[in-house]
Amino acid sequence: MSTQSLYPVSPELAGSAKINDEQYKKMYQESIVNPEGFWREHGQRISWFKDFSKIRKVSFDDHNLYIKWFYDGTLNASYNCLDRHLEQRGDQTAILWEGDDASDQRTLTYRELHAEVCKFANALRSQGVRRGDVVTIYMPMVPEAAIAMLACARIGAVHSVIFGGFSPDSIASRINDGRSKVVITADEGIRGGRIIPLKDNIDMALQHPDVTTVEKVIMFKRTGNDAVNYESGRDIWWHDLISVASEHCEAREMNAEDPLFILYTSGSTGQPKGVLHTTGGYMVYAAMTHEYVFDYRDNEVYWCTADVGWITGHTYMVYGPLANGATVLMHEGVPNYPSPARLPEMIDRHKVNILYTAPTLIRALMAQGKEHFNDMDGSSLRIMGSVGEPINPEAWRWYHEVVGKEQCPIVDTWWQTETGGCLITPLPGATDLKPGSASRPFFGVQPALVDNMGNLIEGAGEGNLVMLDSWPGQMRSVYGDHDRFVLTYFKTFRGMYFTGDGAKRDEDGYYWITGRVDDVINVSGHRLGTAEIESALVAHESVAEAAVVGYPHDIKGQGIYAYVTLNQGIEQTEELRQQLRHWVRSEIGALASPDLVQWAPGLPKTRSGKIMRRFLRKIAADEVSALGDASTLADPSVLDDLIGTRLNRA
Numbered sequence: 300m301s302t303q304s305l306y307p308v309s310p311e312l313a314g315s316a317k318i319n320d321e322q323y324k325k326m327y328q329e330s331i332v333n334p335e336g337f338w339r340e341h342g343q344r345i346s347w348f349k350d351f352s353k354i355r356k357v358s359f360d361d362h363n364l365y366i367k368w369f370y371d372g373t374l375n376a377s378y379n380c381l382d383r384h385l386e387q388r389g390d391q392t393a394i395l396w397e398g399d400d401a402s403d404q405r406t407l408t409y410r411e412l413h414a415e416v417c418k419f420a421n422a423l424r425s426q427g428v429r430r431g432d433v434v435t436i437y438m439p440m441v442p443e444a445a446i447a448m449l450a451c452a453r454i455g456a457v458h459s460v461i462f463g464g465f466s467p468d469s470i471a472s473r474i475n476d477g478r479s480k481v482v483i484t485a486d487e488g489i490r491g492g493r494i495i496p497l498k499d500n501i502d503m504a505l506q507h508p509d510v511t512t513v514e515k516v517i518m519f520k521r522t523g524n525d526a527v528n529y530e531s532g533r534d535i536w537w538h539d540l541i542s543v544a545s546e547h548c549e550a551r552e553m554n555a556e557d558p559l560f561i562l563y564t565s566g567s568t569g570q571p572k573g574v575l576h577t578t579g580g581y582m583v584y585a586a587m588t589h590e591y592v593f594d595y596r597d598n599e600v601y602w603c604t605a606d607v608g609w610i611t612g613h614t615y616m617v618y619g620p621l622a623n624g625a626t627v628l629m630h631e632g633v634p635n636y637p638s639p640a641r642l643p644e645m646i647d648r649h650k651v652n653i654l655y656t657a658p659t660l661i662r663a664l665m666a667q668g669k670e671h672f673n674d675m676d677g678s679s680l681r682i683m684g685s686v687g688e689p690i691n692p693e694a695w696r697w698y699h700e701v702v703g704k705e706q707c708p709i710v711d712t713w714w715q716t717e718t719g720g721c722l723i724t725p726l727p728g729a730t731d732l733k734p735g736s737a738s739r740p741f742f743g744v745q746p747a748l749v750d751n752m753g754n755l756i757e758g759a760g761e762g763n764l765v766m767l768d769s770w771p772g773q774m775r776s777v778y779g780d781h782d783r784f785v786l787t788y789f790k791t792f793r794g795m796y797f798t799g800d801g802a803k804r805d806e807d808g809y810y811w812i813t814g815r816v817d818d819v820i821n822v823s824g825h826r827l828g829t830a831e832i833e834s835a836l837v838a839h840e841s842v843a844e845a846a847v848v849g850y851p852h853d854i855k856g857q858g859i860y861a862y863v864t865l866n867q868g869i870e871q872t873e874e875l876r877q878q879l880r881h882w883v884r885s886e887i888g889a890l891a892s893p894d895l896v897q898w899a900p901g902l903p904k905t906r907s908g909k910i911m912r913r914f915l916r917k918i919a920a921d922e923v924s925a926l927g928d929a930s931t932l933a934d935p936s937v938l939d940d941l942i943g944t945r946l947n948r949a
């Protein structure tokens with residue numbers, strides 16, 4: 300890398316930040332050489348009911364796999380986010396909320412948030428929710444989403460948050476997998492001026508014949524639309540429940556390894572899996588990474604634009620910042636609605652110090668022009684973050700220059716639902732930045748690159764990204780299917796955690812994530828399995844076969860390109876193409892709807908019938924001049940046909 304593309308740590312931050320480069324190197328070294336001592340100390344950053352004496356018990360051996368952290372300690376996650384702050388910062392704002400319509404503003408102090416969580420925790424108990432029960436949360440971005448999560452944690456129930464963009468079918472399979480008895484939702488949500496029929500979606504999901512466990516649906520009144528269905532006996536209004544609930548609710552003493560939540564995420568095969576996180580290690584890791592990665596300081600206003608339905612919304616909007624006593628800005632809508640000026644306006648209105656967002660938003664803002672930022676003061680802003688997908692250097696520079704006025708370091712944080720918190724990330728006072736690189740590992744994290752045979756690659760090079768050892772925030776299992784956990788993450792490369800990503804490492808030891816190496820695509824930072832979309836497509840009566848790949852998309856990072864073979868006698872019409880896009884939207888959710896649908900009379904297959912996706916990826920990317928060796932295809936002529944009718948042309 301040339302030094303021109305290096306953005307060194309500012310002398311001011313090197314002097315004032317919580318961690319400078321020298322400290323980073325020293326602490327990183329210690330975390331690897333003496334993990335027991337390192338984590339014994341840092342485990343203390345959260346409050347324990349009963350202190351731990353055991354630090355870690357880990358084996359990545361696929362025949363005998365176990366991962367435990369702080370495992371004889373007891374604690375409560377909600378206590379850590381609320382009770383322990385009351386004395387010091389009871390009157391400090393915990394959640395600063397702005398509605399989709401900017402005239403809607405609400406604040407909750409730590410004391411108020413604590414009271415609301417206690418009331419709702421009692422309400423959940425009154426509905427029969429017990430320790431270990433899975434509670435499904437399908438909520439808009441309102442403080443009650445966080446209240447619901449923390450209330451579950453308070454009584455030892457396990458929350459399973461479903462992103463508001465998922466369809467009734469997707470909700471049904473998640474409820475079913477978790478065997479939830481209680482669902483928490485709202486009448487409707489509002490996002491970017493559009494109404495989201497949350498309760499209608501839940502009603503439809505519950506009509507699904509497979510869904511038999513749900514007894515109660517708790518509904519928060521957001522819009523107050525009278526037309527929303529209310530089924531007496533099953534449905535209960537949130538406000539009715541809390542109006543009779545006590546503000547006193549002791550936080551339940553949980554073991555460090557008791558489950559805290561499940562979050563569904565897509566992989567390369569099958570249905571989305573329930574990533575299981577436990578309490579102690581997750582909380583330590585969430586709090587610690589939030590403090591160091593954002594150089595978070597007391598009393599700062601911190602804004603994470605992620606939806607609570609994703610892992611970023613869990614770790615860096617709820618658990619990490621609240622454990623650290625931060626003031627969290629929560630926004631109901633999207634940061635570029637009603638215009639791109641919404642983002643700078645919100646930063647100035649709330650004097651935001653730390654902004655954490657996604658490359659797809661930056662690219663969308665970039666496309667709309669920097670003039671929307673002319674009136675921005677921006678002087679409060681100190682640190683900016685990026686997450687969800689690789690950030691291209693152009694977007695990085697635009698973010699740095701236009702949003703950060705060249706004053707704010709960008710932490711490009713690489714991590715996954717499975718990792719619980721950031722694994723590869725710059726630290727603002729320690730890391731010289733290279734646009735496009737997530738840079739170096741966080742404390743205790745041991746990334747490595749391996750070739751396809753599993754051989755370690757030393758020095759500068761490129762390969763599959765793996766982790767050689769555990770960190771406290773690591774997922775512990777796939778809910779209800781531990782074998783799938785072992786198979787998915789620990790069998791590809793024996794004795795290592797496989798991330799599913801590819802990466803390069805440069806001469807300085809910086810990591811550059813190149814993207815997924817499996818059949819997962821990343822659309823606007825949302826993970827989707829191509830297999831899920833394919834199975835939705837083939838479930839349509841007109842479709843015989845489908846293959847889905849990602850292709851480069853200016854705003855979304857990747858778009859969804861579907862090759863569809865229709866059943867005999869079905870006509871290839873524009874109408875059917877639209878129908879299929881809508882079909883996938885209703886089967887999975889709008890985020891999975893294919894951008895491009897190409898009719899494919901045949902798909903490139905080997906003689907044994909395996910679809911050769913690398914050809915399909917190249918055609919979708921409009922890279923047709925060097926397709927590579929097609930001699931193993933059963934019928935190489937299908938390629939000419941697909942190339943001839945390809946849809947994404949320069």
Ligand code: 6R9
Nearest residue numbers: 686687688689711712713714715716812826
């Ligand atoms: C936190 C989150 C995980 C996948 C991951 C990778 C991609 C996330 C990234 C990044 C490059 C970054 N990814 N952050 N790629 N640079 N800074 O996004 O979790 O939804 O599970 O997605 O996202 O491919 O494997 P999740």
